[in-house]
Amino acid sequence: MSQGYIALNLTEASKQAVLKAFPPKFEEVRADHVTFEFGVTTQPGDTTLPLPGVVEVVAYVCDSSLEALIVSVDGATARPDGSVFHLTLSRSAGRKSFESNALAQNKALWQSVVALKLDVVAALNYSST
Numbered sequence: 001m002s003q004g005y006i007a008l009n010l011t012e013a014s015k016q017a018v019l020k021a022f023p024p025k026f027e028e029v030r031a032d033h034v035t036f037e038f039g040v041t042t043q044p045g046d047t048t049l050p051l052p053g054v055v056e057v058v059a060y061v062c063d064s065s066l067e068a069l070i071v072s073v074d075g076a077t078a079r080p081d082g083s084v085f086h087l088t089l090s091r092s093a094g095r096k097s098f099e100s101n102a103l104a105q106n107k108a109l110w111q112s113v114v115a116l117k118l119d120v121v122a123a124l125n126y127s128s129t
Contacts, residue, residue: 004040007033008055008073008120010087018069021116022060024090025067030097033125034071034087037080040124049122056117057087059110061103065092068100070110071118087118 010018010032018031036050052073059070070077071085079085086104088097103109 004124004126005038006036006040006049007123007125008036008050008052008118009033009123009125011119011121014119017116018057018087018089018118021057022067022069022089022113025062026065026090026092026095028091028093028095030088030090034073034085034118034120035079035083036073036085036122038083049124051122052120054117055120056115057113058115060113061086061106061109061111063103063109066095066099066103067091068104069113070104072115 015031055071055073057069058072058077061068061070067089069087069089071087073085077084083101084104086100088100091097
C-alpha cells in the first residue's frame with residue numbers, strides 16, 4: 001500500500017494560461033495541480049478518480065513569499081475534507097507548497113479575480129520532498 005493524493009492535474013495549455021493571467025512573483029513556480037483529496041491509501045486499481053465538470057480559478061491569495069489561486073470545482077471551493085481547493089502558483093526558496101493550505105483558509109486574504117476555466121485530468125499523485 002502507498003499513500004498519495006487525488007489531484008486535478010492541469011493540462012499544459014491550462015498551466016500556460018494560468019501563468020499568463022497570473023505572472024508568478026516568486027522564483028519557484030508550481031501551477032501544476034489542485035489537490036482533491038489528500039492522504040489516500042491505495043492498492044493498485046482501488047481508487048475511483050473524480051470526474052469534475054467545471055474547474056476554475058476564482059480568487060488569488062498571497063503573503064510575503066507564497067502565492068496561490070483559490071479554485072472552484074463544480075461551484076464549490078471547499079474540498080471534501082473541509083480544506084479549500086487551491087493551486088499553488090509560486091513560492092520563495094524555503095517555503096513548501098503544502099503551506100498554501102493555511103494561506104487559502106484565510107478568506108480575508110482572498111482577492112476576487114475574473115474566473116479562469118481550467119482543463120484538468122484527475123490522477124493519483126504521490127508527494128515528493
